[in-house]
Amino acid sequence: MKEMPVPVAAGSRQQSAQAPAFPAQREEQNPRGLGVRFQAGRLYALRAAVAAHGMRLGLTGAPLGTLLVVATELATNVIRHGGGEGSLRLYREGEFVACEVKDRGPGIANPDMAGSAQVAPTAGEGRGLWIVRQFTSDLRIDSSPSGTTITAMLPANRPAEQDA
Ligand SMILES: Nc1ncnc2c1ncn2[C@@H]1O[C@H](COP(=O)(O)OP(=O)(O)O)[C@@H](O)[C@H]1O
Numbered sequence: 001m002k003e004m005p006v007p008v009a010a011g012s013r014q015q016s017a018q019a020p021a022f023p024a025q026r027e028e029q030n031p032r033g034l035g036v037r038f039q040a041g042r043l044y045a046l047r048a049a050v051a052a053h054g055m056r057l058g059l060t061g062a063p064l065g066t067l068l069v070v071a072t073e074l075a076t077n078v079i080r081h082g083g084g085e086g087s088l089r090l091y092r093e094g095e096f097v098a099c100e101v102k103d104r105g106p107g108i109a110n111p112d113m114a115g116s117a118q119v120a121p122t123a124g125e126g127r128g129l130w131i132v133r134q135f136t137s138d139l140r141i142d143s144s145p146s147g148t149t150i151t152a153m154l155p156a157n158r159p160a161e162q163d164a
């Protein structure tokens with residue numbers, strides 16, 4: 001049976017033979033952050049977790065909507081092009097909220113150029129990464145034949161919440 005994605009509680013260490021390692025140190029430094037595995041059919045749960053943690057990390061209103069668009073496009077790409085399953089992390093980095101999406105798929109052929117050209121309005125697909133770039137002041141794409149990690153930096157519009 002396939003393992004269901006489970007949000008990783010702040011500060012906890014997920015030990016699983018299949019799970020990609022989320023560096024514990026980073027979670028401890030970002031106690032409101034999120035580390036979650038996802039797969040096809042579970043995007044609703046992923047989006048709910050991203051919305052909740054995005055708010056705690058300092059996004060509200062339209063910027064929170066932007067985070068949901070970015071996370072959805074990157075996660076959809078993992079499902080369609082990146083091997084079907086992956087992991088998503090959210091964490092605060094200074095004045096930014098970072099959304100990192102990782103897979104172990106075949107990689108992107110030309111990562112530096114991916115999403116840099118606007119796609120014709122009549123095209124049915126191929127604009128996801130372009131949209132992500134429009135919303136992101138800093139987009140890091142690290143891709144090789146053994147996988148892709150994309151990190152989108154989104155400016156926070158309020159301080160991160162304090163832990164209860
Ligand atoms: N995680 C990924 N792994 C492998 N290839 C990817 C990944 N994300 C994007 N790509 C490649 O980049 C292309 C552009 O992605 P995108 O702009 O989201 O358009 P679309 O998903 O509609 O094709 C994809 O068609 C695919 O070839």
Ligand SMILES: [Mg+2]
Pocket residue numbers: 073076077126127128129
């Ligand atoms: Mg796409």
